[in-house]
Amino acid sequence: MKIDAIDLKILTVLQQDGRVSNQDLAEQVFLSPSACLRRVRALEESGMIARYIALLDATAFGLEVDSFVQVTMRRDVEHWHENFTAALQSWPEVVGSYIITGEANYLLRVRARNLKHYSSFVLEKLYKTPGVLDIRSNIVLQTLKDTQMLAPELLMGEAGVNG
Incomplete structure (x- = not known):
């Protein structure tokens, strides 16, 4: 689906406030x-709008530890990938979980209440998963940018923007 400047504005507004009323959205995009x-329905049907969600503040719920964990697997363990992804x-x-390039096989984003909870996750779940060879943790000290929003200039790539 080709999108134009109006579609781009609709997408930008919806990313900022997914609960905006259609009336207010229409006014903002003229x-x-x-x-x-x-237009919104066409964007939904095309898959450009995947879903609407509420983003929760993890710290407001007492999840104080945010970490990124690189996991390297032993390749001699049968079905290591399927078993790990299922677990x-x-x-x-x-x-969040991702297959990555480099030395590790996976990158996980892990949230925990505190270091004790995080340690329990690593020792009781992650290390006990068959095939796990190495774990490298990076604890977030301060978040500088954390967004799910896609900037308009990124949206103008291969999907194509007319006008």
Whole structure:
């Protein structure tokens, strides 16, 4: 789907406030409410809008430890990838998981209440997973930028923006 400057503005506003009313959204992008709703539905149907969520403040819930963990696997263990990816689905502490390049196989983002909780996660879950060879933890000391928003200039890439 090709998007134009109006679609781009709709996407930007929705990323800032996913609960904005269609009326307010239409006013902000200078469309009639019906035309605005048609465009939003087309963006949803195309998959450009994947879903609407509420972003929670982890620290407000007492999750004080934020860490990035590189996990290196032993390749001589049968089904190491399938077993690891299945196990991490059941770990609520893992809020993000990625297959990465480099020495490690995976990068996990882990949230925990405190260092004791984090230590328990590493020792009782992560290290006990068959095939885990090495774990390298990086504890976040201060967050400088943490966003799920995609900047308009990034959105103008391969999807294409007309006008």
